[in-house]
Amino acid sequence: GVGRRRLKWRPLAMLRHSLSKILGRAASAAAPVATRATFARSAVFGHRFKTGPSASPNEISDELLGKLGKLSTQALVDGLWVMGWPPAQIEGARSLAKGMKCVGRAVTVRFVPARPDIAQDKPGGEISPEYEAFELCGPDSVIVMASVGPWESVGGDIKFLRLMQRQVGGLVTDGSVRDTDTMIGYGIPTFSYSTTAKQGPAAMQPWECNGVISCGGGTVRPRDAII
Incomplete structure (x- = not known):
């Protein structure tokens, strides 16, 4: 009856209330912002059919990004x-080492299967697209790399040395990374499907910087908040 329905939905109300307290007005404004972004994309889609807009017109403020970074991923998934x-x-x-956490805005790289042409x-x-992406990164950025397969390498110590120099906020991929010990030593919060000794170019090539990608089953747009 009515009592059961109230009990069923009360945890959701409590979660919404908790998020609102943590994020202030940002939590209650999150859904309208997403809705406005959807209509904005629809309005310009006819003019940019070939590529589509890459980044959301609704910028995540530094204040909101900092608040989101204090939440657990479980709380964020539930809240969304x-x-x-x-x-x-x-x-x-998965993180390469315990205690890693990344907080930043997405810079994306898309790989495609290797072909001679x-x-x-x-x-x-x-x-090259991946190095172009590296130069867009900084402490408030997380580079998100869409691999063609979970066991293919998106890079290792030589390539990602530049990310260490740029003090990138994190690296996330649905592929694998090489040179694990060196990567941990770089201090880059790194999350990958696995690790590998394989070289990437034999299987795939970086093709696009800062486009909309599919990574690990989720859609990532440039400047999305990555936690």
Whole structure:
């Protein structure tokens, strides 16, 4: 009856109340912001059909990002569900070491399966898409790399040395990373499906910087909050 329905939904009300206390007005404003972003994308979609807008027009403030970073991932997943968002968790991404946590805005890299013409046409060296992405990163950024498979390498000590120099806030991938000990020594909070000794270029090539990607079953847009 009515009593049962009240008991069933009371935990959700308590969760919403708790998030509101932690985030202040930001928690109650989160759903409307997402809705406005949806309508904004629809309004410009006809003009940008080929690529679509890459980043949300609704910027996450430094204050809100800091508050979100204080929450557990479990609380964030539950809170987003209460607010009507689809699943936002990047499945399978595990930290390389205990105690790692990343907080920042997404910079994205998309890999595609290797082909001779892809390797030939892709810009090389410092203007390759992944290095282009590295230069966009800083302490308030998390680089999110969409692999073509969980066991394929997105990089290792040589490539990610630049991320250490840029003091990136974190690295997340649904693929694997190489040179685990060195990566831990770099101090970059790193979350990957696994580790590997394989080289990446034999299986895939970085193709796009800062586009909308699918990573671990979730959609990531540039400048999304990654916690």
